[in-house]
Amino acid sequence: MAKQSSRFDYSKSRHIPELTVLRAALSDFSYDRHAHEEYAFGVTLAGRQDFFSGGQFHRSPPGNVIQFNPEQVHDGHPGGDSTLGYVMVYVPSAQLEALFADAAGCERAGRFRGSETLLADPELRQAILELVHLMTHQQGTRIDQEHALHRMATRLVQRAGKFQPGGTVSRPDALLLRAKEYILAHPEADLSLDAISQAAHLSKYHFLRLFRQQFGITPHQYVLSCRVNAARSALEAGVVPNEVAFRYGFADLSHFNRRFKRIYGMTPYQYQRSITGRH
Structure with a gap:
């Protein structure tokens, strides 16, 4: 019997358009290493979810929660022979800052970053699944969805314990952060390694070494990831794929299709049709 092909279903919240939900069934698909600009909260529903992130490999069985911070590099594929079923909600930082700060009782906690990538937490799982249900079935009101987000933020802060403001950032981290900011600020430019390493105030050799060591991804892969993220936003705004490909430096539409x-x-095109409801 032929193996079932993978399925992906993206949709937007009717009440909070910045939120995106993915429902996926993977049998024959592996994600490239990439990073999103938003937080991502997922629940494994069936099969096993295997992925690399934070310098290590993780295996998520059904019921587990996966949490990626903004710009956290990861990949993903089904583990074992069973089809992997999971849901993932993508939430921009701006939607969570006030909720994190409120949960921690500290304004600086708005920039909260979770330290756990894989969590066995029924309360957090329930809040994520409730939000997914409200979004995909277009039920409830905006405040119902915000309440589910608040539950998620509160639970993450509770798990982290008392909020501690981040310590001083090490010099390599600060330099790499400069490089990332430069890449994100120039999604349409024809970037060179020289320009990026200069923005980070590093030699090209040290920059390449540190970047790979820190993020588990090459600068080239990261530039592509940034361009695809920018392209995704343009597609959601209704810009036609051909124009998006040209705008963000892809050689042609087929190259853009492959990377996306x-x-x-x-x-x-399939993503735009899925997210905008256009056929």
Whole structure:
């Protein structure tokens, strides 16, 4: 019997348009290493979810929660022979800052970053699944969805214990952060390694070494990830895929299609149609 092909279904919240939900069934698909600009909260529903992040490999059985901070590099594929079923909600930082600060009783906690990538937490799982249900079935009101987000933020802060402001950032981290900011600020430019390493105030050799060591991804892979993320936003705004490909420096539409599909599981046209409801 032929193996079932993978399925991806993206949708937007009717009440909070910045939120995106993915429902996926993977049998024959592996994500390239990439990073999103938003927080991502997922629940494994069936099969096993295997992925690399934070310098190590993780295995998520059904019921587990996966949490990625903004810009956290990861990949993903089914583990074992069973089809992997999971849901993932993508939430921009701006939607969570006040909720994190409130949960921690500290304004600086708005920039909270979770330290756990894989969590066995029924309360957090329930809040994520409630939000997914409200979004995909277009039920409830905006405040119902915000309440589910608040439960998620509160639980993450509770798990982290008392909020501690971040300590001083090490010099290599600060330099790499400069490089990342430069890449994110120039999604349409024809970037060179020289320009990026100069922005980080590093030699090209040290920059390449530190970047790979720190993020588990090459600068080239990261630039592509940034461009695909920017392209995704343009697609959601209704810009046609051909124009998006040209705007963000892809050689042609087929090159854009290949790169986009390896991060989102479908072509830019399919994604746009899925998210905007256009047919």
